[in-house]
Amino acid sequence: MFLFRITTYVFTFILLSGCSGVPLILPSGFVAERDVKSLEPAPPEVMQAFEAGLNKEYLLGPGDVVEIVAPVYPEIAGEQTLSPEGFMTVYPVGSVQVGGLSRSDAEARLKAALAKYFSPLSLTLRIKSFENNQVLVLGKVATPGVVKFRSRPNLLEALAKSGAFSPTGLDRRFTNCEIIRGKDQILRISIDELLKGGANGRNIDLANNDVVYIHENNDNNVYVMGEVSKPGAYEMRTSMSLLNAVMLAGGPTEDAVTSEIMLVREKAGEAEPLKISLSKMVESSDYGGNVVLARNDIIFVPRRGIAKFNYYLRMINPFTQMIIFSKALGLYK
Numbered sequence: 618m619f620l621f622r623i624t625t626y627v628f629t630f631i632l633l634s635g636c637s638g639v640p641l642i643l644p645s646g647f648v649a650e651r652d653v654k655s656l657e658p659a660p661p662e663v664m665q666a667f668e669a670g671l672n673k674e675y676l677l678g679p680g681d682v683v684e685i686v687a688p689v690y691p692e693i694a695g696e697q698t699l700s701p702e703g704f705m706t707v708y709p710v711g712s713v714q715v716g717g718l719s720r721s722d723a724e725a726r727l728k729a730a731l732a733k734y735f736s737p738l739s740l741t742l743r744i745k746s747f748e749n750n751q752v753l754v755l756g757k758v759a760t761p762g763v764v765k766f767r768s769r770p771n772l773l774e775a776l777a778k779s780g781a782f783s784p785t786g787l788d789r790r791f792t793n794c795e796i797i798r799g800k801d802q803i804l805r806i807s808i809d810e811l812l813k814g815g816a817n818g819r820n821i822d823l824a825n826n827d828v829v830y831i832h833e834n835n836d837n838n839v840y841v842m843g844e845v846s847k848p849g850a851y852e853m854r855t856s857m858s859l860l861n862a863v864m865l866a867g868g869p870t871e872d873a874v875t876s877e878i879m880l881v882r883e884k885a886g887e888a889e890p891l892k893i894s895l896s897k898m899v900e901s902s903d904y905g906g907n908v909v910l911a912r913n914d915i916i917f918v919p920r921r922g923i924a925k926f927n928y929y930l931r932m933i934n935p936f937t938q939m940i941i942f943s944k945a946l947g948l949y950k
Contacts, residue, residue, distance in 0.1 A: 678749030756831035841866035843918035844873035
């Protein structure tokens, strides 16, 4: 914990100092910015895999309005709104965590918590208002921000509700978008194919709190994922370094392994990974690993507590396939 705090303070100091005097390098064998190709949308089989991992049941979250129906025990019945932390209050147990659970799982948890107070126990949990059913649409849209849905959201609905389409059709400044799910998955979708309804234009179902990011075709971005405060896409800046990008993403979390950060860059149609220790840079004041970034670079900050980091990249380039953390790449021991 102490080392984490010291490391974070030093990272912040360097960022605020504009990384003055911190050298930027291009690792041996890495392709330069001019040689990094444009990203291609994901093929159909990858879109299907991305969608297959989606939880088909709605998961409760902050702001949802729920109702306990218990005719025999009116003292535990009633309607309430889930707290920002996903709790509801139930007599006589007190606070019960139901955020992140499906309706049926939340009902089972309530029954288990109340079983020692009421027997026989019969109750039903109903969802009265789906306030946490939302995605975040950012970038070149008319109304960027949170888009809420009454039913399972999909990509086309999210784009339409955020004003991605002009009255005369698609704004031709952009033709692709990225879906960022959680801290470890990114998928690139062709909006052109989506509108045409072709094989590569699957209208992806979205998960709660997915981020849909739309940028202009000539935008240069890097992607910071994993254990950082704000994972996502960040616009490239002149001579932008890995350290700059990590700090733009809010810096490492307390669960981050800063000694084993992974930088992934496309090279000749394949992903080229490089493991970098930010903690070593700070401790030794040796910034030889502060790599100068190229567009479309992916930076991944792993989570501590994993004996063997299962990291597998299924890709022709970093976004043609999605990042899946399921099989060992052999880069983490």
